[in-house]
Every structure is written in structure tokens, then in C-alpha cells.
Amino acid sequence: MGGNIRCDQVFGLRIYAQTADKLKRAIKSRGKIYGTTGNIGEKAIKVAVICVRGRPDEVYLMKTGIHGILIKAEHLGFEYEKGIKVLEDISFTAKEGESIGIIGANGIGKSTLMKLMVGLYTDYQGVLEIAGHRVEKKNLNHIREHIGYVFQDSDSQLFMSTVEDDVAFGPRNYGLSDDEVEQRVVKALQAVHITELRKKKTYQLSGGEKKLASIATILAMNPDIIIMDEPSVALDPRNRKNLIKILKEIKALKLITSHDLDFIRDTCVRTILIDDGRIIADGDTDTILRDRELLESHGM
């Protein structure tokens, strides 16, 4: 009892605590919780704790991470307008650390599938679970805590007036300290090479700069699941290459849609081909992308 708990002890605690409630009690019984980030959910799949290691003025952020199947879709169907099915019967699971390309012709529902995963529409048919949470209105806070989503259209992504405010928005909202927010912003802007655009008004950015700023907003959140809808569109060859490098280094589960099949080949180990609202092929990226006949017969 008493004293400040160390970050490495929190790891130990997570192993033994079956539920978030028990974890919270366990930490409290040993010392002070300096602040928790996000919600501590029922299942303690992911708990982020700001705690003190050694000196009381040294504050660290610690994330325990989530494991196993992070996305589960079973017979997922969706229609924007009654009777016009966009997605008919989509079933797949995705595990931590996987990199999955989602490909298919224009208008077959790739963006729709991604929007469903972040809960932009919840009136779907079938099962859709993210990090163990069913995608429904009451779970959206938990779900969005885990997912970073880069929209196909950057204008839907950027909503603050300057680049730095946009990149800082997520971490700030997550309850991080000013110092931590600043570190996240600096690192994310550096990663996509747009440090010099930090003070720039988002509406003044070029198309490619908007895309890079959107990607920075996601990197700053350090999410467990990254969903990117056409991330390479509008990027010049140098920025495209840099993005490939960044994505290869990120350990999160990644789902990437792109018509840039070389980009998919460079960033995704697994590929899912969609047509007619269904999964046509799901497997090794090289095998699927080498099958010209398969791709051509599905509008690729």
C-alpha cells in the first residue's frame, strides 16, 4: 500500500486483473492514479494509465495494447437506400499486426466498409465488432479510442483552422498533458515531412499537403487499428515512398484501400478483393495481385 506505482508494475497488474474495474482498484490500492486516458472499458482490453516511475515529476504514458482478433465482420450487409445493397455478405476477421489491402472497382463499397468500421453508419445487417465491441452507438467512444481513420476525402478529415490544432486535437481530447501533446504533434509532423506547415491554415493546403496533414492527425493518436482510404492519392513519389516506409514501421493493424496496387503490394501482406457486395478473394497479396485474370474480371 502507498507510494507511487511504476509503469512496469502496471503491465504486471494488467495480466492479473481480469476486468478494468479490478485493475483500477489494484492501482488505487498501491498508489495514485495520475490520470487515465480514454475510457476504461468493461473488459480491460486496453487501458492507458499515466503513472509515475521513480521521481514524482516524471510522468509517462503507458498503453497496454490490445490483442487477438481486432475486427470481426460476419455476414455484414449495408444499404444507403432501401433495396439497393452496397455490401451484401462480408465476412472476415483481422488480427493485431496484420496489414490488409482492400481492393475493388469504383463504387463497390470499400469506403462504405471502412465507414462502417468506425461507426459512421450503424444500421447495418450482420455482425461487426471492433476490439471486442459491437459497432453500435453506445460503443462508439470505445471503438474510436482504438481506431485511426484517414478519410478518402481529406476535407472531411481536417476541421480545425490550423494544421497544428488538427494534429493536436486527438491527443488533447485523449487527455494527454500539454507536453505530451506537443511531443506527439512534433513527431507526427516530422514523420510525414510537413513540419514547416505547422502554423498553416488547413484550407490553404494543397491536395497532397491535406492528405499528409490527415495522416499526421492519425499518427499522433498512435492507434491500435489504422484504416486508410486511398492514402497515396495526391502524393508525389517522394511522399508516397515515405508513407510506405512509415506504414511498414507501424505495428498497428492496418487496413488500406487503394487503386494503387503497387502501394498495396508494398504495404500489405494480405489482400481482400470485393465485388458485388461480397469478398471474392482473401489471401496473400502477391498471389492475388499476380492473378491478372481475377483482377480484370472484377473491374481492376
Ligand SMILES: Nc1ncnc2c1ncn2[C@@H]1O[C@H](COP(=O)(O)OP(=O)(O)OP(=O)(O)O)[C@@H](O)[C@H]1O
Ligand atoms: N451517402 C451515400 N448515400 C447514398 N449512396 C452512397 C453514399 N455514399 C456512397 N454511396 C454509394 O455506395 C456505393 C459504394 O460507395 P463507396 O464510396 O463505398 O465505393 P468505393 O468502393 O469506396 O469506391 P471508390 O473506389 O470510387 O472510392 C456507390 O454506388 C455510391 O454511389
Ligand SMILES: [Mg+2]
Ligand atoms: Mg472509396
